[in-house]
Amino acid sequence: MKTTTIRLYSLDYNNVKTYFAAALFILGNLVLPQLCHLIPQGGLTLLPIYFFTLIAAYKYGWKVGLLTAVFSPVLNHLLFGMPPAGVLPAILLKSVLLAVVAGYAANRFKRISIPVLALVVLAYQFIGTLGEWAMVGNFALAFQDFRIGIPGMGLQILGGYLFIKYLVYK
Incomplete structure (x- = not known):
């Protein structure tokens, strides 16, 4: 398995880049779930709300991850009603x-x-x-994510790897 060294950052809350980066990832987490919900059971199977948080x-x-993690599901719920209030917590x-x-793994x-x-x-x-x-x-x-969300976990792993390596790295 090939390992790639990349430039990783640890942005602080007093840095405007933190909020700019988080806003872009939140936007991604607003758009990707909407696209996945065009597929029957796409949200449950592909787990798109987590992709850009990773x-x-x-x-x-x-x-930056925490800002993305909190605001993405809340804004999706407020704007689109998904995820439903019952599963939001x-x-x-x-x-x-x-x-x-x-964040810990990247730092470690x-x-x-x-x-x-x-x-x-x-x-x-x-x-979780x-x-x-x-x-x-x-x-x-x-246990639902493990029963039907395996494709989404694969998307997070492989898609996240490719996204970080080829798009964010450049």
Whole structure:
């Protein structure tokens, strides 16, 4: 498996670049879910709300990732009614976990690789599933991303790798 060293950033909240970067990733997280929802069950299968959160946190640090993680689902809900209010807390939990785990992994490994992104995705999904199970009290519902969201996890891993390596890297 090839590993690529990339320039990673850790932007602070007092830097205007933090908010500019977060705004671009939030915009991506507004557009991509709308495109995926054109496919039957596209949101449940492709998990698009997490895609740009992963990239934001991995490339620009957990603070940009956290802004993206919180504002993306909330704005999607307010503007488009998706995700529905009932699942918004679980999606926010997983989004925040993704931002923290991706930011940590990028800082720890200082490189991009498919195995590292796979660990990031599995970590936030596993911890998020346990948290969602605690919130809703229904394991089958909490386990849904692992039952039908495998294509979305693959999209996050492979698409995130390619996006970071070829588009953000340049």
